[in-house]
Amino acid sequence: MPLNPGDIGFVQYSSDAPDNFAFVALVNITAGEEIKFTDRGWSNTNNSFGPSESTSEGTYVWTATVNVSAGTIVTIDVDTDAVDVGTISESGNVSLNGNGDQIIAFQGPDGTPTLIAAINAEGADPWQTGVTTNTFDSDLPTALTDGINAISIVEEDNGAYTGGVLTGDKTTLQAALFDINNWTTSDTAKPTFTGSFTVTTSGGSGGSGGSGGSGGSGGSGGSGGSGGSGGSEGGITPVSDALFLPLSLSAQIGLAGLGQPVQTFGYAVNGINIENMFDEGYYLATNPDVKAAVAAGVVESGYVHFLVAGLSEGREPFQFYDEDFYLANNADVAAAVQSGVLASGLQHFLLSGHEEDRNPSALFDSSDYLLNNPDVKAAVDSGAISSAFEHFANSGLAEGRLGGLLFDEGYYLANNADIAKAVTEGLLGSGWEHFVAFGQTENRDPSAGFDQNVYLALHGDVAAAVTSGLIKSAFYHYATFGIAEGRAI
Structure with a gap:
């Protein structure tokens, strides 16, 4: 290998x-x-x-x-x-x-x-x-x-x-x-x-995030959000106009200097191309000090800051890595960071954690990803790639594959007998196909990890926008805007 x-x-x-x-x-x-x-x-x-x-x-x-x-x-x-x-x-x-x-x-x-x-x-x-x-x-x-x-x-x-x-x-x-x-x-x-x-083989749990893998067929992929206008909807300012924008696109909508070109450098860590898992807009939105430095011309871009300092500081490059989540679910890594052996949980995750099937956040579940993507599982099993996350970061996101939490095909079919019947009879290609077209506006939940009613109750501005028809569903808002804004679910 x-x-x-x-x-x-x-x-x-x-x-x-x-x-x-x-x-x-x-x-x-x-x-x-x-x-x-x-x-x-x-x-x-x-x-x-x-x-x-x-x-x-x-x-x-x-x-x-x-x-x-x-x-x-x-x-x-x-x-x-x-x-x-x-x-x-x-x-x-x-x-x-x-x-x-x-x-x-x-x-x-x-x-x-x-x-x-x-x-x-x-x-x-x-x-x-x-x-x-x-x-x-x-x-x-x-x-x-x-x-x-x-x-x-x-x-x-x-x-x-x-x-x-x-x-x-x-x-x-x-x-x-x-x-x-x-x-x-x-x-x-x-x-x-x-x-x-x-x-030694690292200990610690793989993280408790994700939907728990309730079975089901290999999901049909698709992005978590269906686009977004890139403007303002009902007073809600989007950070990004998609569930995830790789660096080549996100640099163009950076919150400091629209259209500012950003060098990519071809930087990789342990098989993962960092530029593929870096969202410039998200990074600047969640790191106001970096945003200010970019606006002042002190730092060329959020991406440059991340390579020079943010990676070792454990700053989150995109919404699918959560430093607090990773340390909370991996006590051995937290201890190593506390003692100074490791600079951050992110350093551990990139160097070995993803190969050990540790989950980087509540938005990505390695087991679910392999379950819903049998081609990826076969590639991991054969040694062609080292982990589910490596595939997700390097190509799965660009292909519209989901990380496991936002939509769970098995959960959706198990909790919607009418949809399961239609899929079995060939009237629908998958539960995901129904959810995108109809289910989200019918207030059906996409997974055990995301409850549309709870999200609307937590965020009154989103509820008002959905009620007025400015946003099609709670799910649509969360996938398109809420993740990057750090909204609770």
Whole structure:
């Protein structure tokens, strides 16, 4: 199964003879899996590695010849091209330069690599910038994050992990391994790693949100809201004109600077493209300090703020992640955040939580999503994708698939016998088809998690707008406006 960024962590680096480096597997690696290690630098300008030079630069291909358990340490001796676990082959000539170099782990072709981890030991700054051809320098690849799956030991010939954290889940160990404060480095001595790791499976419940998965057929998808005018309805100002707008669209309706272009950077964390799960309008509406900074020109956009600070602060990128919900339903993560091992619940969720089927909010239920989308379940089961949420964020939202709470096909059919009969007889394609066309205006509830009467009772302005015909239903308001406004249900 292909690896994700941060699935391995470096524990040792030495460019003084004998050159060597070591890494620890933070996930189980199946026999036959390959990881490439190169000492060529990375250029963000060219979006590629530097040129391979047979005299000083090259690439190792490490192959797991047996199943490698999480916690296993693999040491590669660069001078002798030897390895203690698995096998290696070499193209070019890997040689760690004592004046500064780097190692970047990746999978796939050199031209379109999937970057997994990196360590840099060049220059006074943690990483270089504007690298083009110098193979001893390296930009921090945009696909990796320093402190999460990349580390710089700042122009030291040798270094080793000497931190006290040796047991924990993948996210806990990542946070420790990629923290320079947990490393001992030297230009003269050769620190070595001498410990062992125990990688645990994270505990904690998957979260109590969602409809509980009441069975039913694979729902027919469709968006939670049917559009929206983008203007004002009955005195209610929309934050977004759809249930969710990916960055490419939401940046155009940002509350500060309409039409302001926003760079996307192609940033990804553990298989999830962040720009696909970021709603500029929602972020600015829920973070007034950022909104003010954008309006003042201090920050280019909410998205830039999120990448620089918001992600580590646990700020919510869109309505399907709720930091308070995640910490409340995952006591182990909350404890790690409280102790400083993790920066935020969001950091944990992106790095490993979604792969552990932990729910990010009351609006997304992994079990429901897989139940209602058998094609996604098959892809997760086969290892083609790592989680229900990865699919939801990267493509499910754009395809109009629901996260599990707003509409539950099984619940709707079980509580509306007339609709179930019509679906069985082929008069309707699905309960969702009926609900969108008729059910929501008939005040039928879409799921156990959303009661239209309760929503109207909580929000008098919405009730008035529905009564006057300005809004078709409580459900329509919540899906189109209420989620982004943070309305209670």
